Amino acid sequence: xxxxxxxxxxxxxxxxxxxxxxxxxxxxxxxxxxxxxxxxxxxxxxxxxxxxxxxxxxxxxxxxxxxxxxxxxxxxxxxxxxxxxxxxxxxxxxxxxxxxxxxxxxxxxxxxxx
Amino acid sequence: xxxxxxxxxxxxxxxxxxxxxxxxxxxxxxxxxxxxxxxxxxxxxxxxxxxxxxxxxxxxxxxxxxxxxxxxxxxxxxxxxxxxxxxxxxxxxxxxxxxxxxxxxxxxxxxx
Numbered sequence: 001x002x003x004x005x006x007x008x009x010x011x012x013x014x015x016x017x018x019x020x021x022x023x024x025x026x027x028x029x030x031x032x033x034x035x036x037x038x039x040x041x042x043x044x045x046x047x048x049x050x051x052x053x054x055x056x057x058x059x060x061x062x063x064x065x066x067x068x069x070x071x072x073x074x075x076x077x078x079x080x081x082x083x084x085x086x087x088x089x090x091x092x093x094x095x096x097x098x099x100x101x102x103x104x105x106x107x108x109x110x111x112x113x114x
Numbered sequence: 115x116x117x118x119x120x121x122x123x124x125x126x127x128x129x130x131x132x133x134x135x136x137x138x139x140x141x142x143x144x145x146x147x148x149x150x151x152x153x154x155x156x157x158x159x160x161x162x163x164x165x166x167x168x169x170x171x172x173x174x175x176x177x178x179x180x181x182x183x184x185x186x187x188x189x190x191x192x193x194x195x196x197x198x199x200x201x202x203x204x205x206x207x208x209x210x211x212x213x214x215x216x217x218x219x220x221x222x223x224x225x226x
Binding site for chain 1: 159202218
C-alpha cells in the first residue's frame, strides 16, 4: 500500500532562516510523482513543488527545493529565506499513473517567527 | 481564468440528513476528484471522475456517491449523515493524465 509519512507535526523557523520539512513514503511503483502542498488558513491547497520519480535532479522553485532520495523513499522540502507568508500547513503527497488518487501525509504545521 | 470553485463554502446539517456539494473544475480540465479532510489530518481520496465515469474510489461507505456532468462539473452526495462526516471536502481538477491537481477552497461540512 502506498503511504506517506510526515514525522514532524510542527516546525518553527525564524524569518529569513532556512527550514527543512521531512517526508517518507512507501510504494512498489517505479514511476510516480511527489508533491508538496501548502494549506494556509484560507484552506485552499496550493502546489509548492513537484518531483517526477524518474528525474534524478532535485526540483527547485525559487526559495523552495527538495531533496529526493529515491532509494530511501525520502522527499524533504527546504524553504530558504523564510517569510511570514510561508506560515501554513504543509502536506507531502504521492501520486502514480494517470489518476488523481493522491495520498497525503498528516501534515506539518510551519510557524514563522518575526 | 477561474480556478476550481466549490459551493457552498460552509454547511451545517443534522445527523441523518442528506447533503450535496458542488464543484466546477478549471476550464479545459476533464477530471474531478473529491477528498475528505478531517481536522488535523491530511486529505483522504473519495472519488475520481473523468468524462462522466467513475475512475477511482477510495475506502468510503456507499453513503458517499458522486457524479460528473457533461460540462465536467461534479456533485458529491452524502446520505444518512453521521457526526464523523464533519470535515472539509475538497475538490480537485486536472487534465486526464495530468499529474498536477488544482484544488478548490473546499466546503466545510458540520454535522450536528
